[in-house]
Amino acid sequence: IKLDVSEDDINMTMAYFTKCGLIQIDTEGNAELLQAKAMLEQETNQAQYMREYRKRQKLKNDNSYNVSQLANVVSEPLTTCKTEIDIEKEIEHKSKNKSKSKNQNKNNSSADFSEIYSYYQQEIGVLSPNQSEQLADYIKLDNFEPELLKRAIDKASNNAKRSFSYVNSILRNWRQNGITTLVQAEEDDRKFHESKQQPAKSDIESTIPDLPF
Numbered sequence: 498i499k500l501d502v503s504e505d506d507i508n509m510t511m512a513y514f515t516k517c518g519l520i521q522i523d524t525e526g527n528a529e530l531l532q533a534k535a536m537l538e539q540e541t542n543q544a545q546y547m548r549e550y551r552k553r554q555k556l557k558n559d560n561s562y563n564v565s566q567l568a569n570v571v572s573e574p575l576t577t578c579k580t581e582i583d584i585e586k587e588i589e590h591k592s593k594n595k596s597k598s599k600n601q602n603k604n605n606s607s608a609d610f611s612e613i614y615s616y617y618q619q620e621i622g623v624l625s626p627n628q629s630e631q632l633a634d635y636i637k638l639d640n641f642e643p644e645l646l647k648r649a650i651d652k653a654s655n656n657a658k659r660s661f662s663y664v665n666s667i668l669r670n671w672r673q674n675g676i677t678t679l680v681q682a683e684e685d686d687r688k689f690h691e692s693k694q695q696p697a698k699s700d701i702e703s704t705i706p707d708l709p710f
Contacts, residue, residue, distance in 0.1 A: 545629045609636055609643040616647055621664065628661045635668055645671070661673045 511528070514520040521529050610633045617624055617632070624632070637640040649667040651660060676682050 499548050513690055517669045528693075613643055613650075617650055617664075621659045621661070624661070628665075630666075631665065635672070640677055641668070642678050645677065645682055648679060648682055 511520065516523065523529070591677065611630060613636070614624065614629060632646065635646060636643060646668070649664050649671075652667055653663045656663075662699075671677070671682060671685075676685060
């Protein structure tokens with residue numbers, strides 16, 4: 498087969514295939530393409546990308562870019578050597594990191610609720626399994642800050658309403674109003690107290706003296 502390819506291009510291709518582990522050179526200088534069968538039977542994302550790239554280049558050059566697959570590889574050398582094994586390793590690595598992150602979040606939620614559980618029993622009393630699960634859901638499902646649950650417990654304790662139903666009603670009200678952090682709860686309390694301090698319209702009218710006309 499006669500290819501319109503220079504010797505330098507061929508040497509570059511051989512060096513690339515050797516670096517990627519696709520070709521092995523023995524002591525006698527013979528080259529063996531180890532992954533030829535795998536390359537023919539399996540289509541990787543990298544191979545698909547290269548085919549599409551060559552197709553676009555061929556159209557751009559008005560069909561002047563018409564050489565064999567080997568020449569295409571030489572003309573557009575890859576900067577990295579990603580085999581199918583490399584891609585599988587990357588996917589496995591990302592999957593492990595994702596699982597690790599989920600486990601970390603789960604451990605953090607468990608630690609946060611353990612603190613809330615102890616604080617509730619200290620300030621209010623014993624929690625039933627069902628009540629414990631409901632409180633835990635505010636952290637796990639509604640993304641409440643642990644300190645926000647403590648604030649609800651404090652409100653119940655300070656108002657002498659030491660019951661789970663009272664604590665739960667506070668938390669439900671916050672959830673309905675989109676409050677999930679302690680800062681938001683404090684801002685809500687501030688607005689509530691300000692509204693109570695403003696005199697009602699009827700009170701203002703009652704302070705105006707009757708005019709003699």
